[in-house]
Amino acid sequence: MEQKQKSELTKQVILNESFKLFYRNGFKTTSIDKIMKATNLTKGAFYYHYKNKKELGVEVISSKIQKRVYDGMITPLYQDGNALEILEDTFSRRLKSFSLFDKQHGCPMNNFINEIADEEEAYQIALKRIIEEWKAALIHLIERGKKENTINKKYANNAIAIYLISAFEGIRGIRKLYNDDDILDDYILGLQLYIDQLKA
Amino acid sequence: MEQKQKSELTKQVILNESFKLFYRNGFKTTSIDKIMKATNLTKGAFYYHYKNKKELGVEVISSKIQKRVYDGMITPLYQDGNALEILEDTFSRRLKSFSLFDKQHGCPMNNFINEIADEEEAYQIALKRIIEEWKAALIHLIERGKKENTINKKYANNAIAIYLISAFEGIRGIRKLYNDDDILDDYILGLQLYIDQLKA
DNA sequence: CAAAAAACATACTAACTAGTATTTTTTATA
DNA sequence: TATAAAAAATACTAGTTAGTATGTTTTTTG
CATH class of the missing domain: 1.10.357.10 (Tetracycline Repressor, domain 2)
Incomplete structure (x- = not known):
């Protein structure tokens, strides 16, 4: 896949799982670790795409x-x-x-x-x-x-x-x-x- | 002071400070430590009066x-x-x-x-x-x-x-x-x- | 006033937290 | 195909968390 598209897709995956977990468990109690576990990616990927929580x-x-x-x-x-x-x-x-x-x-x-x-x-x-x-x-x-x-x-x-x-x-x-x-x-x-x- | 009254007073102090901190900062992000710091008491006092958060x-x-x-x-x-x-x-x-x-x-x-x-x-x-x-x-x-x-x-x-x-x-x-x-x-x-x- | 109970203090644990530093893998490009 | 850049993985830190275990002090009560 083209890099730009793949990068955008990763961001979308993170957003989707974040939304789901925030909705289910609240914002504060949803950690980056939990989100990235849900995406099957790691913390490195998260902080590559987002500055912070x-x-x-x-x-x-x-x-x-x-x-x-x-x-x-x-x-x-x-x-x-x-x-x-x-x-x-x-x-x-x-x-x-x-x-x-x-x-x-x-x-x-x-x-x-x-x-x-x-x-x-x-x-x-x-x-x-x-x-x-x-x-x-x-x-x-x-x-x-x-x-x-x-x-x-x-x-x-x-x-x-x-x-x-x-x-x-x-x-x-x-x-x-x-x-x-x-x-x-x-x-x-x-x-x-x-x-x-x-x-x- | 009579013991029962003092005990009740301590509970009230904890309740008051808890309410204030919950209102200001939310429930989840207010820790027992922060509450007890506000009361000038310690964790021991808290867990004597309350089972848990x-x-x-x-x-x-x-x-x-x-x-x-x-x-x-x-x-x-x-x-x-x-x-x-x-x-x-x-x-x-x-x-x-x-x-x-x-x-x-x-x-x-x-x-x-x-x-x-x-x-x-x-x-x-x-x-x-x-x-x-x-x-x-x-x-x-x-x-x-x-x-x-x-x-x-x-x-x-x-x-x-x-x-x-x-x-x-x-x-x-x-x-x-x-x-x-x-x-x-x-x-x-x-x-x-x-x-x-x-x-x- | 001595023993017991109540009230609180201190010190700790194990798990979790956001974020960083560094390395590896993947992809684009010259 | 070599090199550089992008994307992601790994390993870590320093701080915070709820809760516990064990002390010490204060108060009650016989």
Whole structure:
């Protein structure tokens, strides 16, 4: 294989295994040794490609986690159709579609936010970027809904977007505490109620 | 001093310093050594009073954190007055009243939930107990609001309670990513909008 | 006041940690 | 195909970790 491609592939392997272990066991308790054991490579390979663990953390956030949020929560917002229905569908269907593992381990982004965001500005910046993109996509959709007269114009776009995101991230954490999905059903009802009153 | 009292005092000192360090630096990265350095006691004292770090973690949750949530978010719900006003006041005023430190470090309970809840059932149970108490207090208040005809009877108590809690915990994390309170203002607007439509 | 129990201190272990220094292997290129 | 550069392996360091074993001091109690 060509060298550049192989090098890039190694980085991807490290990123993939890192993401999986961070998600399963948390950032701080996942050591470089454990990651490299999972890749079947050695520490030499790691420190050839990454300066330190912090740099890896930032890259996991800005590539793996960013993509995850993008695919699951942002891209669907750009579909055609009734804006309110898209909102409700995205925020509730996504929740229902999570695997048991994903329900038990919560949102990788939210885990990072609450485990390490207050420790390093680099993490903050990378995580904020995702939230800002998500927020922007929501505002765009809400704006469209207003133009098409399906969303009531009297409510601030920012406020709706942030309240939706907050509640979603909040419930992703709270669900960890339970052994069934009843709490998710409560959330979804609360969400529907919220979206209902945004109607024009 | 009487022995029992002194022993209890030592435990409280350890709990207080533990909570502070867990809140500032996270659970996993706070070692027993660091905690005992902060108390000016030694490891011998720690392992005389606690079986291991896990037992300490559970006790920090079920005493310090429980009390914090109780004082800040639950007790206010039992005040006299218009139920909706109490709801809005509790969820927004509390947010505004946080110190800069508390804004930067988020909610201690939410940090625990997202850092370690999925690792040990004992943590889950202790944390769930707090959420359940909070939820019950909210439901009680909403129920009263319905009886007094200030809250619309058509919405499910559970759903309202969980959506409020979720959004609050969510924004406590997200605020960590920012350097000012704009995002909190967005949240508060979103909250007001939510509460408005609960009116009877 | 002596013995026993409680409370704490000291010294240690074995495992794990991030990161470095050095060597070997693989690949590209002249 | 020889040489250089890239990629990865090996071996190491110095510090940290939870937890233990064994002391010493303090307090209680008979």
